[in-house]
Structure formats: C-alpha cells, structure tokens
Amino acid sequence: MEAVxxxxxxxxxxxxxxxxxxxxxxxxxxxxxxxxxxxxxxLMLNAASINMVAFAAYASPAAFTGIIFAIFIITIAAAExxxxxxxxxxxxxxxxxxxxxxxxxxxx
Amino acid sequence: xxxxxxxVLPLLPAAAFVVLALFGPYLPRKGDWLAVxxxxxxxxxxxxxxxxxxxxxxxxxxxxxxxxNSIQWMEVPGYLELNFGVHVDAITxxxxxxxxxxxxxxxxxxxxxxxxxxxxxxxxAVISLFVASMLALVLxxxxxxxxxxxxxxxxxxxxxxxxxxHLRSAAEASKKAFITTRLGDVGLLIAIILLWRExxxxxxxxxxxxxxxxxxxxxxxxxxxxxxxxxxxxKSAQFPFHVWLPDAMEGPTPVSALIHAATMVVAGVYLVxxxxxxxxxxxxxxxxxxxxxxxxxxxxxxxGLVMTDIKRVIAYSTLNSLGLMFVALGVGSPAxxxxxxxxxxxxxxxxxxxxxxxxxxxxxxxxxxxGGLFSKMPLTGVTFAIGALSMAGLPFxxxxxxxxxxxxxxxxxxxxxxxxxxxxxxxAMYMMRVFVLTFLGEPKEPEAQEHAHxxxxxxxVPLVLLAVLTLVTGFVVFDQVGRAMGFPGGIGEVIYLYxxxxxxxxxxxxxxxxxxxxxxxxxxxxxxxVRPQLPASVMARLQPxxxxxxxxxxxxxxxxxxxxxxxLAGARVIAWFDRNVVNDTGIDGPAYTTGFxxxxxxxxxxxxxxxxxxxxxxxxxxLALVAFSLKA
Numbered sequence: 001m002e003a004v005x006x007x008x009x010x011x012x013x014x015x016x017x018x019x020x021x022x023x024x025x026x027x028x029x030x031x032x033x034x035x036x037x038x039x040x041x042x043l044m045l046n047a048a049s050i051n052m053v054a055f056a057a058y059a060s061p062a063a064f065t066g067i068i069f070a071i072f073i074i075t076i077a078a079a080e081x082x083x084x085x086x087x088x089x090x091x092x093x094x095x096x097x098x099x100x101x102x103x104x105x106x107x108x
Numbered sequence: 109x110x111x112x113x114x115x116v117l118p119l120l121p122a123a124a125f126v127v128l129a130l131f132g133p134y135l136p137r138k139g140d141w142l143a144v145x146x147x148x149x150x151x152x153x154x155x156x157x158x159x160x161x162x163x164x165x166x167x168x169x170x171x172x173x174x175x176x177n178s179i180q181w182m183e184v185p186g187y188l189e190l191n192f193g194v195h196v197d198a199i200t201x202x203x204x205x206x207x208x209x210x211x212x213x214x215x216x217x218x219x220x221x222x223x224x225x226x227x228x229x230x231x232x233a234v235i236s237l238f239v240a241s242m243l244a245l246v247l248x249x250x251x252x253x254x255x256x257x258x259x260x261x262x263x264x265x266x267x268x269x270x271x272x273x274h275l276r277s278a279a280e281a282s283k284k285a286f287i288t289t290r291l292g293d294v295g296l297l298i299a300i301i302l303l304w305r306e307x308x309x310x311x312x313x314x315x316x317x318x319x320x321x322x323x324x325x326x327x328x329x330x331x332x333x334x335x336x337x338x339x340x341x342x343k344s345a346q347f348p349f350h351v352w353l354p355d356a357m358e359g360p361t362p363v364s365a366l367i368h369a370a371t372m373v374v375a376g377v378y379l380v381x382x383x384x385x386x387x388x389x390x391x392x393x394x395x396x397x398x399x400x401x402x403x404x405x406x407x408x409x410x411x412g413l414v415m416t417d418i419k420r421v422i423a424y425s426t427l428n429s430l431g432l433m434f435v436a437l438g439v440g441s442p443a444x445x446x447x448x449x450x451x452x453x454x455x456x457x458x459x460x461x462x463x464x465x466x467x468x469x470x471x472x473x474x475x476x477x478x479g480g481l482f483s484k485m486p487l488t489g490v491t492f493a494i495g496a497l498s499m500a501g502l503p504f505x506x507x508x509x510x511x512x513x514x515x516x517x518x519x520x521x522x523x524x525x526x527x528x529x530x531x532x533x534x535x536a537m538y539m540m541r542v543f544v545l546t547f548l549g550e551p552k553e554p555e556a557q558e559h560a561h562x563x564x565x566x567x568x569v570p571l572v573l574l575a576v577l578t579l580v581t582g583f584v585v586f587d588q589v590g591r592a593m594g595f596p597g598g599i600g601e602v603i604y605l606y607x608x609x610x611x612x613x614x615x616x617x618x619x620x621x622x623x624x625x626x627x628x629x630x631x632x633x634x635x636x637x638v639r640p641q642l643p644a645s646v647m648a649r650l651q652p653x654x655x656x657x658x659x660x661x662x663x664x665x666x667x668x669x670x671x672x673x674x675x676l677a678g679a680r681v682i683a684w685f686d687r688n689v690v691n692d693t694g695i696d697g698p699a700y701t702t703g704f705x706x707x708x709x710x711x712x713x714x715x716x717x718x719x720x721x722x723x724x725x726x727x728x729x730x731l732a733l734v735a736f737s738l739k740a
Contacts (some may be wrong), residue, residue: 029718029722029725030718032718100718101716101717101718103715103717104714104715104716105715106715107713107714107715
C-alpha cells in the first residue's frame with residue numbers, strides 16, 4: 001500500500017486545515033454563547049493538528065515530531081476544555097447567562 | 109603606649125558614644141560612668157604618649173619631626189591614593205593634652221552640673237562623640253580625616269548648643285552656630301579639593317612639602333589659603349563670623365567650657381598653625397590672618413565691657429583671646445599662639461566652670477540678678493578670680509606669660525602692637541567688672557541667693573584643679589621647667605617645631621603691659637566698687653556708643669537684614685521657579701499628559717470578549733500581510 005503522501009498532494013491538507021481554521025475564527029467572532037465559542041476554538045486547534053500531521057508525513061516521514069505535536073495539542077485541548085467549561089459553569093451560576101457580550105465587568 | 113598607637117585615643121570615646129547612644133537608657137546612671145571612664149583613660153594614655161614623645165625628642169633633638177602611622181584606605185592606581193592615619197608631633201601633643209585634660213575635667217564637672225537633666229544620657233553620649241572627633245581632628249595626618257572630624261565637631265557643637273531644645277532661643281542659637289560655621293567649612297572643603305588636585309595627595313605634610321617645592325600654582329595656592337582661612341575663621345569665630353559664639357552660650361555651661369572655649373573654637377587656630385608654611389608662601393597670607401585677628405580682638409574687647417550676661421562676657425573674652433592667637437599667627441609666631449592656646453584652655457575652662465557654679469547655685473546668669481556671692485561661694489569666687497585675673501594678664505598667672513610672648517612677637521609691627529596694647533586695659537576692666545558684679549557688693553536679687561551654695565565635689569574638684577593649673581602652667585616657658593618636664597631646650601623649642609623659638613622676655617614690654625593691666629583692673633575696681641554710680645552715668649552720657657556695643661555693632665541686625673532682603677529674596681525666586689517650572693511643568697506636566705492619554709485609551713477596554721478576539725484576528729492578519737509583503 002502506498003503512503004498517503006503519494007496519493008494526495010499536501011495542498012489539499014493545507015486547504016482543508018485553512019478552511020477549518022477560518023470556520024473556527026468565524027465561530028469565535030460571531031457566536032455569543034461561550035460554549036459555542038469554545039467549540040469553535042476546538043475547530044481551530046484541530047486545524048492546527050491537521051497541519052502538523054500533514055507536514056510530518058510529507059517532510060520527515062521517519063520522525064514522529066509532528067505527530068507528537070498533534071498528541072500534545074489533543075491533550076492540552078482536553079485540559080483546556082475541562083478548565084474553560086468549569087469557568088463557564090461558574091459564570092452561568094453567578095450571572096445566569098453564558099453570553100460573552102453580557103460578561104463585561106473587567107474594564108475601566 | 110607609644111606615639112604610633114595614638115589612633116586608639118579617638119576610638120575610646122567613640123566606642124563610649126556608640127554604647128551610650130544605643131544602650132544608654134538601660135545602663136545604671138544612664139552610663140555617665142562609661143563616658144567619664146573613656147575620657148579618663150584617654151587622659152592617662154595621653155600622658156603615656158607625651159612621655160614617649162619627650163623620649164624621642166631627647167634622642168633625636170630638634171630633627172624630630174613627628175611620627176606618622178597610617179593605613180591605606182583606598183586606591184585607584186595612578187589616580188588616587190587615600191591613607192588614613194595619625195600624625196603626632198609637637199603641635200599635636202599640645203592639643204592632645206589640652207583636649208583630653210579639659211574634656212576630663214568637664215565630664216567630671218557635668219556629673220554634678222547636669223544631674224537631673226531630662227536628657228542626661230544623651231548629653232554624655234554627644235560629649236563623648238565630640239571628644240572622639242576632636243581627638244581625631246588634632247591627630248589626623250590627612251585633610252580628609254581632618255575634614256570629617258571638622259564637620260563632626262561642628263555637629264556635636266550644634267547638638268550640644270541645642271541641648272535645651274525646648275527653649276526656642278537654644279534651638280535658634282544652635283542653627284545659627286551650625287550655619288555660620290558651615291559658611292567657612294565650605295571654604296575649607298574647596299581648599300582641600302584644590303590642593304589635592306594640584307598636589308595629588310591628601311596628606312597634610314605632603315601638601316606642605318609640595319607647596320614649598322613650588323608644585324602648586326600661585327593663584328591656586330592663594331585661593332586655597334584664603335579658603336582654608338575661611339574655614340578657620342568660621343570655626344574659631346573670627347570677624348565677620350564671630351556672631352555665633354555669644355549665642356552659643358545657650359548650651360549647658362560645661363559645654364561652653366569644653367567646646368566654645370578650650371577645644372573646638374581653637375581648631376581654627378590649630379589649623380592655621382599647622383598650615384602656617386602655606387600662609388607664608390602666599391603674599392598677604394599672614395597679613396590677612398593678622399588683620400582678622402586684630403579686628404576680632406578689638407571688637408570683642410569693647411563688647412565685653414557692656415554685656416550683662418555672665419556667660420556672654422566670658423564668650424566675648426574668648427573671642428578676644430582667639431583674636432590674639434590669630435594676631436600671633438599673623439606675625440609668624442606660632443609658638444606664642446600655641447602657648448596662648450595652651451594656657452587659655454585652662455583659665456577659660458575655669459572661668460566657664462566657675463560661671464556654671466554660679467548659675468547652678470542661683471539659676472541666674474545675668475549680673476543684674478547676681479552680686480554678693482563671695483561669702484556664700486568662696487571657692488567659686490576665688491577660682492573665678494584666678495581665672496579672671498589670668499585672662500586680664502596679671503603677672504605670674506598663665507595668661508600673663510602667653511600674652512607677653514605675643515606682645516614681644518608683635519614688636520616689629522607697630523600698628524598691631526598699639527591696637528593689642530589698647531585691648532589690654534579693656535580686657536582687664538571687663539574681667540574685673542564681671543567679677544565685681546557677680547561676687548561683690550549687695551545681692552541684687554536676695555531671694556535667688558537664699559539657697560546658693562557650693563556645688564558637689566564633682567564640681568568643686570575640677571575648679572580647684574583648673575585653678576592650680578592656671579596658677580602654674582605659665583611657668584613652663586622657663587627653660588629649667590621645660591627641661592625638668594623632659595623638654596630639652598625649654599617648651600618653646602618643642603611647642604611648635606616649624607619655628608622653634610626660645611622664650612624671650614622684654615622688660616620694657618612686660619612692665620608696660622603690667623601697667624596697662626593694672627590700670628584696667630584699677631579702673632574697673634574704681635568704676636564698679638568705689639563709685640558704683642559712675643558706669644551708669646558714663647553709659648547715659650555715651651548712649652549711642654553704649655547702644656552700639658550692646659547691640660554688638662549691629663552686625664546681627666545687619667546679617668538679619670541681609671538674610672531677609674537678599675537671601676530670602678533669592679530664595680523666593682528659586683521657590684517660584686521650583687513651584688512653577690520644576691514642579692508644575694516638569695513633574696506634574698508629564699503626569700497629567702500620561703493621565704489624559706490613559707483617559708482616552710481606556711475606552712478601548714470594553715470588557716467584551718468578541719472585541720478582543722476580533723482585535724487579535726485583525727492584528728494577526730495584518731502581521732501576516734506585512735510578513736508576506738516583506739518576503740515578496
């Protein structure tokens with residue numbers, strides 16, 4: 001069986017990753033609900049992961065560097081979600097909303 | 109204990125100061141015994157050093173130029189080398205004996221005089237610090253250490269004049285003394301820096317040697333000598349800086365005896381005597397010293413006649429004596445000046461301590477409230493009389509020999525000689541006056557004297573010892589006495605090594621001065637005992653003169669006017685500049701600008717998460733565009 005790198009060009013992966021990332025950015029900028037923003041952030045992280053894995057496969061198939069990066073990103077994303085959801089939960093308990101534009105006490 | 113170990117001397121009272129300042133309140137008797145013990149040991153060690161000195165003198169004769177013991181303090185190779193150390197020679201020995209003995213007597217006396225004072229422990233701490241600084245001043249072998257000590261004695265003088273700090277007059281007097289002497293001290297500092305720049309050394313002997321070798325430019329040398337003398341004038345209260353000394357009498361009387369009669373105020377005389385070779389190198393250098401000394405002597409002698417405060421009269425007599433010492437230095441006779449300094453220390457301390465006894469007993473120090481004390485306080489009366497007669501210059505008392513020595517030295521300068529002769533009867537007269545008004549006649553305020561009595565032994569013993577010394581110290585001028593004390597060739601050969609000079613008596617001068625002194629004493633007796641109404645009528649007739657003298661030649665008023673009109677006007681301009689330019693524009697300006705910018709900027713902080721996120725995205729996109737465009 002041929003390696004992925006010989007069947008699909010690298011650009012496809014990069015375009016997929018860019019689209020995914022842009023969707024994530026759009027979600028972060030337009031959603032008001034903190035949970036949805038968090039989900040959009042996950043999309044952005046996954047876009048980065050795809051980039052890492054794709055480059056790893058094409059640039060240095062023998063090394064695991066890019067794949068290890070992807071695993072780190074997944075781990076950190078999991079930790080981040082745990083933390084962020086806890087914060088969102090606290091905000092919701094305290095203020096009765098999870099809409100980020102209503103939580104604006106931290107200013108002048 | 110040899111001469112090279114002399115550095116120990118200042119350390120003892122300095123250690124006493126540290127202990128007293130830190131732990132004084134917890135020590136029994138507030139630690140006064142520690143201070144007295146320290147200065148007592150200094151006195152004993154001084155005697156050992158004197159013995160070592162006379163041995164060296166006997167061994168090496170007149171070639172003996174002193175012993176130096178110094179350590180390197182810091183070095184910047186090729187640029188600066190600073191040593192700290194002590195230099196012991198004849199002039200140092202004289203000062204050491206004076207300082208340690210008078211300080212010892214005064215500290216013992218203070219045990220009685222200051223008893224019950226609210227700040228008793230602090231008094232002893234500061235006076236220990238003073239003794240340490242004064243010893244360091246006379247021992248210093250370099251200008252830097254000398255200047256440190258010079259400032260330290262000034263500080264102690266300030267602290268002790270203001271000892272009764274609850275009195276406004278004492279607080280003002282201490283400020284006046286500090287600021288007035290400060291004016292001269294700045295001159296001293298500039299002179300030291302100038303000399304260091306020219307010669308590259310801080311060592312006093314080194315600077316003198318370099319100047320004598322012609323290594324110092326003439327203008328620089330002239331400037332430094334004048335500035336040095338400015339320092340000496342400030343510390344020794346010479347005209348026009350003399351105004352601080354009479355006011356300094358606000359301090360406790362033992363302080364006046366130690367600092368403002370016997371030791372600190374003669375530091376200027378010591379400085380000029382030590383650096384006299386520099387003054388002689390400069391055209392007009394010694395003449396300046398002579399002129400200032402003469403003016404001070406005459407002014408103070410006339411003012412002493414009309415002052416009514418017993419301590420102030422003695423303060424003016426101190427000015428009188430200091431002026432005389434400068435006159436002697438000015439005619440190039442440091443031996444006479446140092447001899448006067450030596451004897452003056454004893455009889456002037458005696459006078460002040462006697463006045464202290466009177467004040468202690470009656471709580472009055474204006475002669476208008478005294479009188480008739482002799483029967484109640486015979487010991488104080490007799491010792492005070494000895495001091496007063498010595499100050500007047502009656503034969504065979506300490507002051508007589510030194511004063512005649514100065515007169516002989518003055519013979520070649522007719523004008524100065526005439527002026528000094530003029531002051532002799534005046535001095536005798538006001539000493540007689542203050543004695544008569546204090547001790548003789550009827551008590552003017554009898555109720556103040558009901559409980560007047562002699563002080564405790566701690567006060568009486570120093571009086572007696574100083575009186576004995578006043579009686580005998582003058583005799584050191586004889587060769588035989590000098591030799592018996594271990595000074596070959598008499599003390600004149602020793603007391604000042606730069607200009608060894610045997611004591612000569614000029615019979616005509618001596619008889620003349622005795623006649624003048626006798627006339628002064630007789631005139632004083634006549635005016636204040638035989639015809640007590642006479643002074644008042646003379647005063648009434650010479651009202652303008654009397655007013656002039658009582659107001660100290662209106663110099664205080666003049667200085668006050670200068671301060672008000674010139675100094676304060678200048679200060680107001682500077683204050684305006686400081687308030688408007690420095691503060692309002694320079695400091696507040698940037699502060700308000702920053703504040704306003706922050707006010708404008710703060711509205712960018714909405715607190716809304718999407719705004720921040722959008723800003724981040726825009727920022728990253730912009731950065732990416734910049735990066736791509738640069739790459740392309």
